[in-house]
Amino acid sequence: MADIHVALLGFGTVGKGVYETIKAHQSRLRAILGKNVKVAGILVRNIEKHTLPEDDILLTSNFEDILNLPKLDVVIEAIVGREPGFSYLKKSIERGCHIITANKEMFAYHGNELLELASQKNVACGFEATVAGGIPAIQTLRTLLNVNKIERIEGIVNGTSNYILTKMREDGVAFQEALQAAQEKGYAEEDPTNDIEGYDAFYKAMVLSQIAFGEQPEWQTVRRKGISSVSNSEIGLFSEWGLRVKHVISLEKGVRGLSCSVKPVLVGPSHPLYSVEGVQNAVSIDADIVGNITLQGPGAGKFPTASAIVEDLIQLNVNHGCYYEQEKNVRFKKDLHHDWVVLTNQTHVFLPDSIEVAGRVKEALFVNAKEKDIERLLEVYPGLNIYQLYGQMNKEFFKNILLSETRPERKVASPKGI
Template identity: 60%
Template sequence: MSTIHIALLGYGTVGKGVYQTIKTHQKRFKAILGKEVKIEAVLVKNLEKHQLPDPDVILTNKFEDIISLPKLDVVIDAIVGKQPGFSYLSQAIKRGCHIITANKQMFAHYGRELLSLAEKHGVSVGFEATVAGGIPVIQTLRKLLSVNHIKKVHGILNGTSNFILTKMREEGCSFSDALSLAQEKGYAEADPTNDVEGFDAFYKAMILSEVVYGKQPDWEKVRKQGISSITLEQIELFSKFGLRFKHVASLEKTTKGIHCSVKPVLVSSSHPLFHVEDVQNAVSIDADIVGNISLQGPGAGMFPTASAIVEDLIQLETERARPDEGADHASFAHEPLLTWVLYGEVKNLEIPESIEIIGKINAKALLVLAKEESIENLSNKIKGITVYQLLGDFTFSGTEESRFPSAHSITGS
């Protein structure tokens, strides 16, 4: 029986998960591929910190030992940072190896270059694990929605921020207390900036943009906002009206180009992301034929990420497909009217004609309908107002004012 020879870069949480999964699923590999899958070598940074369970597998801290292996078919990248991962994978491709990566930061920066290089050398690239862990969103978008035009994509792409918002709402704790709990459980790093300020979700959104549109938006024009400014008071207020805070990455292609944001939004119970709690990730896809598809599952961790990597391995071996540089599955839309909540000192607030007032949730929260440009102009001019997009339908209770047909100045409370 022939063998698929693999080198594994990195032996942290994800690397160990891949190693164990490959070792324990040999019968499945043989049944599906008709081949054995063998890890030939593992690259680590510090040899003293690691010990492999199999003595015949090479453990090295030199990439030269990896790239010069006599037999090497696939290189799996489970390290972090833009470098040296990009350099290592480029060398692997030039040798004629397929590559699979879980490195979202690197792939957001260099994915297009790696895909182009892979096409030139006739090899394939797997990157399912870069977005939403074990959820097969990349394969769904690339393989299963080829005819559909994607209207928009909303995703909860970071489990740490979702866990924090869930705990604040369920347990009535502050942001700092919820963050400390996330760190105790191992969900958040000692420096949680990448998670709570939206960088992690941003990199994943850029990768999704490549898959859906074949390109990325201008990084400087993407609105990126974290969750650290959300207060317990805000969470409790909106919870009374059936709304939940979620940290959401959004993608949509308009006549002005690709629109992307990563920001806290309010979600009603009618939206697919409403029930996504704790460390779960989810992606909601709206397409012209199928309608809405929602994928939910664990977004990180040893075995969810390992699952995405080994499924990529199966795809590479069974399809041997030409690398997909990204096909534009998106339909164009004019800049849409969106629903927004204006929170803060809304009393005596002057509202321009470009913004339609729908109603007042309570004395501190106003519901409006507007294009994002109009909302940005308003928020830039007025202090003391925080703006949140609202996803899903919202129904006013009988005690709340439900319509303001003509007024564009709210007075009283």
């Protein structure tokens, strides 16, 4: 019985998780694949920092040593940044190896090129681990929703930001204190910019867009906003109204083309992302037949990410071929109106006729408008804090808000206006 020979590029948290998972589940892998899975080589930056329990595994800091392994079937990449991961995977494909990556930034930039090259060389490309860790979002979109037409995708795909927003609400602390707690727990890096400013979520949104809609939006058209400007006073105010701030990616293909946003939004109790707390991730998919499907689970970490990589290993060996589809069934939607909460204590904010005011509660205007009209409003009043509201503004909604405003025990300070 021949073995499947695997090389790991990177032996940090994810790489070690993959290695340990393969070792611990060898009998299960053999039962599914009919072969043993053998780690033949591991690429590291500094050999002196690593030791391996198996002497027959090549440990090297030179990628050419990996390429020159006599037997090599699959290359698994878990390196941070666009390079050298992209170049390594190109060379791996050219040698005739299947590839699997967990590198969302690299894949957002170079995924198309890798996928096209893999198709030309008749090898497979797995990238489930680039989005939401152990949640099988890509598998669901690629293989389980072929007849359904995808209408919309929303997701919480960065556990660091979700943890910070959850802690701010639950403990009533400011952003910096919540960020420090995330760093102490290892959820946030020393430089947390990619997480808190939405770059990590943006890259994941681009990967999901390619799978769901067969294309990515023009990157410069994507509204990307992080969570560093969200105040604890705002979170406290929204909590009294039964709303939660979540950092959400949103993808939708409408008559104006493919739209994408990465931003803090307000989520009501009826929305599937409302209960996604802490470091959990979730991807919510709306399709025309099945309706809504929400996948929730750990979005990062040693074994959740390793799980996605090993499941890719199964798929590309059982269903040989390029792990990708260029076109999906997509339902084009009209340029719809959405509900928004505009925070301001200014008396005179001129609203055009295209923005309908649904109600006002002290420092908040509740409006219904198209996103393009909100963008124009922000051009005129750049200091406004505006949150899209995921949930319906009906009579019961306003009744609950008005009840919360009359409670004498309210202690949270109102947010500052413009």
